[in-house]
Amino acid sequence: MKFSTKAIHVGQSADPATGATVIPIHLSTTFTQEGIGVHRGFEYQRSGNPTRAALEECLASLEADGARGLAFASGLAATATALSILKPGDHVVAGEDLYGGTYRLFEKVWRPLGVSFAYVDGRDPSAFHAALTSRTRLVWLETPTNPLLRLADIAAIGEIAAAAGAWLIVDNTFATPYLQRPLELGAHAVLHSTTKYIGGHSDVVGGALVTREADLYDAWKFHQNAAGGVLGPFEAWLTLRGLKTLALRMEGHCRNALHVAEYLQGHARASKVIYPGLSSHPQHELARRQMSGRFGGMVTFEMEGGIAAVNSFVKRLNLFSFAESLGGVESLACYPDAMTHGSIPEAERRRRGISEGLVRLSVGIENGEDLVADLEQALG
Numbered sequence: 001m002k003f004s005t006k007a008i009h010v011g012q013s014a015d016p017a018t019g020a021t022v023i024p025i026h027l028s029t030t031f032t033q034e035g036i037g038v039h040r041g042f043e044y045q046r047s048g049n050p051t052r053a054a055l056e057e058c059l060a061s062l063e064a065d066g067a068r069g070l071a072f073a074s075g076l077a078a079t080a081t082a083l084s085i086l087k088p089g090d091h092v093v094a095g096e097d098l099y100g101g102t103y104r105l106f107e108k109v110w111r112p113l114g115v116s117f118a119y120v121d122g123r124d125p126s127a128f129h130a131a132l133t134s135r136t137r138l139v140w141l142e143t144p145t146n147p148l149l150r151l152a153d154i155a156a157i158g159e160i161a162a163a164a165g166a167w168l169i170v171d172n173t174f175a176t177p178y179l180q181r182p183l184e185l186g187a188h189a190v191l192h193s194t195t196k197y198i199g200g201h202s203d204v205v206g207g208a209l210v211t212r213e214a215d216l217y218d219a220w221k222f223h224q225n226a227a228g229g230v231l232g233p234f235e236a237w238l239t240l241r242g243l244k245t246l247a248l249r250m251e252g253h254c255r256n257a258l259h260v261a262e263y264l265q266g267h268a269r270a271s272k273v274i275y276p277g278l279s280s281h282p283q284h285e286l287a288r289r290q291m292s293g294r295f296g297g298m299v300t301f302e303m304e305g306g307i308a309a310v311n312s313f314v315k316r317l318n319l320f321s322f323a324e325s326l327g328g329v330e331s332l333a334c335y336p337d338a339m340t341h342g343s344i345p346e347a348e349r350r351r352r353g354i355s356e357g358l359v360r361l362s363v364g365i366e367n368g369e370d371l372v373a374d375l376e377q378a379l380g
């Protein structure tokens with residue numbers, strides 16, 4: 001089965017009890033058992049729920065054959081479960097351009113418990129190698145990164161991690177399995193904030209882990225039930241509903257984002273435009289090799305004039321909402337320096353290239369000409 005067929009059908013055959021074509025929202029917290037130890041796979045909603053199970057199966061099928069999935073209450077709840085395999089003294093090597101909440105979880109929750117973290121330039125596989133210690137158990141990366149859209153070479157870093165006996169986990173939120181399948185490139189597991197493109201409509205928070213490694217799956221399945229950060233049935237249903245149109249939506253996001261990036265590249269007020277699909281992107285070749293020939297819906301650019309110029313630009317936008325988050329059908333503009341990345345110390349933001357004039361666009365699936373017209377009038 002091909003991607004868009006799986007997204008609509010895997011885990012979602014007609015309901016055996018009623019024939020309902022669409023998977024029901026199973027709200028029941030408990031499941032009647034026929035006798036001691038005799039049931040149909042479900043006992044109590046935290047341990048397992050048919051709506052959530054359908055999402056877990058469907059999402060896993062999109063990442064790789066033979067993969068299994070687990071769905072959580074948020075992307076960070078999934079991250080917390082991913083890290084549950086660590087013990088005091090363990091070491092993690094991570095790409096330095098991390099989602100702020102991931103960084104906060106590493107530094108404020110796990111470091112005090114005795115786990116150490118090293119951050120390296122994700123663009124350079126040898127930097128991961130150099131940072132390994134005998135206690136490194138996990139290698140963690142995002143690609144493309146937020147907001148600078150830098151790429152990490154998953155295959156090269158996967159080899160380095162495997163040779164060191166460490167697991168490589170890739171946060172695939174920005175690319176989605178439609179554009180990039182890390183498990184097929186050598187990653188051991190994939191993490192998603194399904195809040196973004198997978199849900200796709202900015203109306204449901206969730207997260208997921210997907211892996212083919214039985215050791216990881218078993219440990220995470222245990223933790224999902226033991227710690228309890230599960231996705232609720234209504235959220236699972238909304239996420240499944242979003243997933244059905246992921247392929248169509250991603251085509252629209254990618255088409256519009258390329259259009260917007262090309263438009264901005266020719267605009268005098270955009271001093272720098274970052275999009276992996278532009279041949280001017282320093283890692284365009286890696287993007288072509290590692291992604292599916294399309295490059296996602298995120299475009300970042302730098303405006304001359306710093307914060308004042310950005311402020312008047314975002315106030316003039318009509319179609320783009322000035323808001324955090326990404327991946328929904330509607331277009332958003334965000335100011336990383338004060339919004340998504342405001343909790344990183346200023347000197348560190350500047351060192352990483354998050355400048356005062358940086359604007360991040362989550363390009364939606366409205367008409368592309370309308371989006372460019374909105375940018376045009378707002379840039380003035």
Ligand SMILES: *Cc1c(COP(=O)(O)O)cnc(C)c1O
Binds near residue numbers: 074101193206
């Ligand atoms: C949003 C996001 C997360 C966290 O997900 P939540 O659903 O907000 O908890 C993790 N990684 C990336 C790349 C994200 O964009």
